[in-house]
Amino acid sequence: MKRILIATIAAPVLAAVVAPAMAEAHAVLVSSRPANGATVTAGAEDIELRFDSRIDARRSRLRLRFPDGREVVLKPAAASTPAIMTAHVGDLGPGAYTLDYQVLAIDGHITRGAIGFTVTKR
Numbered sequence: 344m345k346r347i348l349i350a351t352i353a354a355p356v357l358a359a360v361v362a363p364a365m366a367e368a369h370a371v372l373v374s375s376r377p378a379n380g381a382t383v384t385a386g387a388e389d390i391e392l393r394f395d396s397r398i399d400a401r402r403s404r405l406r407l408r409f410p411d412g413r414e415v416v417l418k419p420a421a422a423s424t425p426a427i428m429t430a431h432v433g434d435l436g437p438g439a440y441t442l443d444y445q446v447l448a449i450d451g452h453i454t455r456g457a458i459g460f461t462v463t464k465r
């Protein structure tokens with residue numbers, strides 16, 4: 344199942360990364376802002392996801408689910424290091440949010456996860 348996904352989504356990347364030493368380099372989330380379960384005040388938020396290895400930000404995805412059920416695909420910004428993915432979202436109102444991420448590591452493996460956080464009134 345995983346292999347099929349890799350073949351369809353990441354074939355060009357996989358071809359470039361066949362070094363056996365990198366076989367276990369898939370990206371695991373180390374920390375995030377907001378953290379999973381965190382409460383933040385309403386307003387703009389600079390989202391940051393830090394992984395334990397390099398990711399291909401251009402082939403990675405971030406999606407924010409709003410309290411009203413709306414889903415917005417975020418555009419990751421250029422990060423200071425290849426293991427970090429950032430995005431800016433403006434004007435978050437109170438409620439429960441979920442940030443879904445899907446990242447492609449340099450070894451061609453995809454990691455998916457979700458971070459839940461709550462926004463309270465300023």
Ligand SMILES: [Cu+2]
Binds near residue numbers: 448
């Ligand atoms: Cu891997």
